Amino acid sequence: QYPGPFAHKRCIQRMEDGSDQKNHTVVTHFILLGIPNTEGLQTILFAVFSAFYLCTLLGNLTIMSAVLLDFHLHTPMYFFLCNLAILDIGFSSVATPKMLSILWGQSRTISLGGCMSQVFFYHFMGCSECLLYTVMAYDRYIAICYPLRYMVIMNWKVCVILAAGTWLASSVQGIVLTSLTFTLPYCGPNVIDYFFCDVFPVVKLACADTTTIEAVGFNNIGIVGVTCFFLILLSYVRIIYSIARMNSGEGRRKAASTCASHLLVVTFFFGPCALIYTQPSLSGVLVTPVQIFGNVVTPMLNPVIYTLRNKDVKAALKKLMGRQTVPQLMAH
Numbered sequence: 030q031y032p033g034p035f036a037h038k039r040c041i042q043r044m045e046d047g048s049d050q051k052n053h054t055v056v057t058h059f060i061l062l063g064i065p066n067t068e069g070l071q072t073i074l075f076a077v078f079s080a081f082y083l084c085t086l087l088g089n090l091t092i093m094s095a096v097l098l099d100f101h102l103h104t105p106m107y108f109f110l111c112n113l114a115i116l117d118i119g120f121s122s123v124a125t126p127k128m129l130s131i132l133w134g135q136s137r138t139i140s141l142g143g144c145m146s147q148v149f150f151y152h153f154m155g156c157s158e159c160l161l162y163t164v165m166a167y168d169r170y171i172a173i174c175y176p177l178r179y180m181v182i183m184n185w186k187v188c189v190i191l192a193a194g195t196w197l198a199s200s201v202q203g204i205v206l207t208s209l210t211f212t213l214p215y216c217g218p219n220v221i222d223y224f225f226c227d228v229f230p231v232v233k234l235a236c237a238d239t240t241t242i243e244a245v246g247f248n249n250i251g252i253v254g255v256t257c258f259f260l261i262l263l264s265y266v267r268i269i270y271s272i273a274r275m276n277s278g279e280g281r282r283k284a285a286s287t288c289a290s291h292l293l294v295v296t297f298f299f300g301p302c303a304l305i306y307t308q309p310s311l312s313g314v315l316v317t318p319v320q321i322f323g324n325v326v327t328p329m330l331n332p333v334i335y336t337l338r339n340k341d342v343k344a345a346l347k348k349l350m351g352r353q354t355v356p357q358l359m360a361h
Contacts, residue, residue: 081329
């Protein structure tokens with residue numbers, strides 16, 4: 030519930046007077062307003078988003094199972110694809126369960142610890158995906174531009190280091206943003222005008238100057254995203270040039286198909302991020318659908334994109350489901 034109309038001023042006055050120095054954070058929970066303008070549509074949205082979330086879990090778990098159980102897919106590219114599947118499950122699980130709970134008519138309240146967890150894991154998972162897409166672009170760059178040296182350059186030690194570095198660097202990002210957000214004092218209104226806890230909706234409720242955290246958060250997220258996008262773009266310029274010089278039509282088709290899948294999921298990931306974090310004036314009507322697309326729809330589409338455009342993954346899935354005949358297995 031909203032506190033009294035003068036709670037915000039009282040907290041600031043205590044801070045200015047130097048009293049109550051040990052603990053300015055008097056808010057113990059927040060209230061999420063949820064998705065705006067959905068009155069009367071809660072049941073339909075609950076069914077749709079539940080289906081999306083279930084498909085995300087099943088699709089990514091199936092991809093992981095296929096890669097782990099088929100030794101033909103024990104290569105660097107599919108190792109990174111497994112990492113992406115884990116991240117998609119985690120990323121979609123940050124906000125979706127609570128959003129579904131609100132749509133179902135359950136409590137809109139989220140504890141301070143729960144809010145902190147959402148902020149941390151949202152940026153941890155998001156940064157991990159951003160860095161992993163860059164690593165996957167580098168993997169495709171080596172595979173297409175230096176095919177004879179691919180297994181030497183992208184050996185398992187290098188792959189593990191790249192994956193571990195991605196997770197470690199992202200955890201640092203998540204810790205920094207979460208720490209900066211929740212070291213601010215919260216003693217006034219505790220209603221978040223959003224469907225989950227993110228840095229910018231939360232810091233608006235702080236009873237202190239938030240200019241620094243907003244600038245640091247925006248620059249932090251922006252620098253990571255822009256750098257990764259630039260590196261991916263640079264890799265694919267070189268990849269396209271190499272594909273154009275290939276003599277084999279089949280080789281060009283296979284390389285282009287694999288790269289097209291990666292470019293498509295990169296577009297789905299960076300598109301919503303660019304709209305949300307580089308367009309502060311984006312209207313509230315558009316922010317929520319764009320954010321939902323990135324949080325709910327994209328993680329569901331990734332396994333579909335990689336499955337439909339990849340013969341090796343489709344063959345592995347057929348074997349996993351027992352749909353291939355013995356001659357087909359022997360031919361494979």
